[in-house]
Amino acid sequence: MVGASWSRGDWTWLVLLSLLALAARCIRLGHQPFWLDEVFTYQRIRLDTATLIADSFANRHMPNYFLLLRSLMPAQPDFAALRLPSALFGALSVGVVFAIGRRVAGRFAGCMAALLMALAPTQVQYGQEARSYALLLLLVAIALWGLIGLAQQPVRAALGWRRPDNLWLGWVAWFAGTLGALDLLGDAMPWLLASNGALFCIWRHLRVTHPPALAHGFLRNWLWIQALVLACCLPFYVAICVASNARMLDVFDWVPALSWRGLWVAAGSIYLMRPAEVVQFGLMPAGAAVLSPCVVVLCGLGLFRLRGRMEGRVLGLAFAVLPLLLLAVSLVKPMLVPRYLLWSALAFFVLAGVGAAALPQRWRPIIAVALPLLCLLNLWPVYRVEAKPRWDRTAAMLATVARPGDTIYVDDPNAPAMLSTLQPRSQPPLASKALVTGRLDLAVARWRQGSRVWAVNGRSALGQRESLAGFEAKLAALGHPQQTTALGREITVLEFAPPPAG
Known part of the structure; x- marks a missing residue:
């Protein structure tokens, strides 16, 4: 009752x-x-x-x-x-x-x-x-x-x-x-x-x-x-x-x-x-x-x-x-x-x-x-269903493949925090091997000096995400990506090899 x-x-x-x-x-x-x-x-x-x-x-x-x-x-x-x-x-x-x-x-x-x-x-x-x-x-x-x-x-x-x-x-x-x-x-x-x-x-x-x-x-x-x-x-x-x-x-x-x-x-x-x-x-x-x-x-x-x-x-x-x-x-x-x-x-x-x-x-x-x-x-x-972007997989991948002198360009302003927090604890800090930056001009300048560039297209929170086509167009100065890796629905990593010497 x-x-x-x-x-x-x-x-x-x-x-x-x-x-x-x-x-x-x-x-x-x-x-x-x-x-x-x-x-x-x-x-x-x-x-x-x-x-x-x-x-x-x-x-x-x-x-x-x-x-x-x-x-x-x-x-x-x-x-x-x-x-x-x-x-x-x-x-x-x-x-x-x-x-x-x-x-x-x-x-x-x-x-x-x-x-x-x-x-x-x-x-x-x-x-x-x-x-x-x-x-x-x-x-x-x-x-x-x-x-x-x-x-x-x-x-x-x-x-x-x-x-x-x-x-x-x-x-x-x-x-x-x-x-x-x-x-x-x-x-x-x-x-x-x-x-x-x-x-x-x-x-x-x-x-x-x-x-x-x-x-x-x-x-x-x-x-x-x-x-x-x-x-x-x-x-x-x-x-x-x-x-x-x-x-x-x-x-x-x-x-x-x-x-x-x-x-x-x-x-x-x-x-x-x-x-x-x-x-x-x-x-x-x-x-x-x-x-x-x-x-x-x-x-x-x-x-x-x-x-x-x-x-x-x-x-x-x-x-x-x-x-x-x-x-x-x-x-x-x-x-x-x-x-x-x-x-x-x-x-x-x-x-x-x-x-x-x-x-x-x-x-x-x-x-x-x-x-x-x-x-x-x-x-x-x-x-x-994948409800959250796979920044953990992205951090694990970059921690494995990035070499000293590489550049990691990100279009999400919060991506550096995501990568540093979610990278495998068994790996050295990503920032100790590569420069993580949201400045495209800096990434292009380092590429011209012989740095390999990893470009990460993805979002960390609610908001608009730039289309992959638009992202690639913005990176036209780096040429064509050597490799494109999709990590879930929200994140794509593009690898740009350094330009030929001379």
């Missing part, structure tokens, strides 16, 4: 679904190489504490995740080790989603919501990244769980702190999750807006339907907690603002302009169970395209079932505020990127779980079998 104490069956389902999520995130955890953001993580956690903090603020990041990751990692972590905390955080967030769904609409709703969260391709992808998004999901999920509790029992939430029946656990969960998310990543700032909008709805409901003393009590508790959150997180944002010279939005210059295709990619990857390309603004092929409309219908049913209920308003705000806000900002400054929408999927999947529970009882066995199968079909491309 909704709101009843947990039975052994509830705990069993929570553990099973969390283990399913962990397994989905641990499969081939170290198979894909690091992409640019993960390389930055690897480099940052190897800094001393003071430099790590300064570097984080200068690059508009909170230092807390990197400090935490550094405390958990060995001296030389590999791909899998650096990503394992994210897999654990992602699995724990699935357990919290189950708890939210169960609290709103019962065990079946919790199971379906957690199942979608556990096997959503984009959620699995970011649960396999050495970045803070999976931890952010967990913290926002904890805050949402507390917020739903406040919405369900507003009278207890309005009582004084010293009252034994005060809903202190709901307030603590919202406070801890919100503060932790804000002190982790700036992506959580819209959550502060969405959750405060939900708290306003709860206060307004109390003001209309209950004695004024209860509305005043709820407002008092809300303002005290809100002041504490702001006091604990504002210093971090001031530090970022100062370190970046108040130019915080300049970091988003790489985001593609707003377009219908961009809207489809963002919605498809976050809400419609489609796996996303990491360095291309696109979607991978869907294993079961029918799943996308099914999830939309279930979410709509969930909203319909919760109409008029305070939990429905809370979940609606938690789902809608972030995409609408980013869409509005993107009209001026493009910011609509799938990973910035990631935490709004929590409420979306809970609503879909509520919608599944609203269907006739006789349909539940069919849903319980069909939904996991469709989810697994859609998840399969995440494991088999």
Whole structure:
């Protein structure tokens, strides 16, 4: 029953679904190489504490995740080790989603919501990244769980702190999750807006339907907690603002302009169970395209079932505020990127779980079998498709073939960092044998002096990649390449032998 104490069956389902999520995130955890953001993580956690903090603020990041990751990692972590905390955080967030769904609409709703969260391709992808998004999901999920509790029992939430029946656990969960998310990543700032909008709805409901003393009590508790959150997180944002010279939005210059295709990619990857390309603004092929409309219908049913209920308003705000806000900002400054929408999927999947529970009882066995199968079909491309550029193979190849005096020309400004970080540890540093440069004029000058040139065409992060034909045309001064080697879908290495003597 909704709101009843947990039975052994509830705990069993929570553990099973969390283990399913962990397994989905641990499969081939170290198979894909690091992409640019993960390389930055690897480099940052190897800094001393003071430099790590300064570097984080200068690059508009909170230092807390990197400090935490550094405390958990060995001296030389590999791909899998650096990503394992994210897999654990992602699995724990699935357990919290189950708890939210169960609290709103019962065990079946919790199971379906957690199942979608556990096997959503984009959620699995970011649960396999050495970045803070999976931890952010967990913290926002904890805050949402507390917020739903406040919405369900507003009278207890309005009582004084010293009252034994005060809903202190709901307030603590919202406070801890919100503060932790804000002190982790700036992506959580819209959550502060969405959750405060939900708290306003709860206060307004109390003001209309209950004695004024209860509305005043709820407002008092809300303002005290809100002041504490702001006091604990504002210093971090001031530090970022100062370190970046108040130019915080300049970091988003790489985001593609707003377009219908961009809207489809963002919605498809976050809400419609489609796996996303990491360095291309696109979607991978869907294993079961029918799943996308099914999830939309279930979410709509969930909203319909919760109409008029305070939990429905809370979940609606938690789902809608972030995409609408980013869409509005993107009209001026493009910011609509799938990973910035990631935490709004929590409420979306809970609503879909509520919608599944609203269907006739006789349909539940069919849903319980069909939904996991469709989810697994859609998840399969995440494991088999090359989603990240093979800079590891490129670094290994160049470390083997480059000789002293060679020149390595790269057209991606971040390629030197990718090559130095991902080269085999058994090889001497690539820079000790060859000059790695992004200056074409320097590469051409060294070639004319007898240096062999290796030209690398590829990208390390989201953005436009120059076509291979255009890249070769730019290198016309070097003549025809002696050899062309494709390393995956994103990277091609061209070898130019030095000119004949004389």
